[in-house]
Amino acid sequence: KEGVQTTESGLQYIVLEEGNGEKPTASDRVKVHYHGTLFDGTVFDSSVDRGEPTTFGVGQVIKGWTEGLQLMSVGSKYKFFIPQELAYGHQQRGQHIKPFTPLVFEVELLEIVK
Secondary structure (H helix, E strand, O other): OOOOEEOOOOOEEEEEEOOOOOOOOOOOEEEEEEEEEOOOOOEEEEHHHHOOOEEEEHHHOOHHHHHHHOOOOOOOEEEEEEOHHHOOOOOOEOOOEOOOOOEEEEEEEEEEEO
């Protein structure tokens, strides 16, 4: 697909909007808005739908997020295509994420929380 970039690990992403803030490191905490779907479009989690951004440590989430967030500048919005080995692998998560499921996330990096 046009505009898709692939990292060495297999993470794929499209830059929807490029921000001009700083980029987080693996040890930073960030505030984001995100919308998570399966490849068929089934929504399994969305801070956007809840109307409430979420805050977490960059290094405390699935590998695809840890890697992807460090590519983003504050103010950016990316769409990530996360292969199962950078997501939950063989683990099931909730009713929608079966073992070995690749995931799609639209992520907006709102701020690095100091």
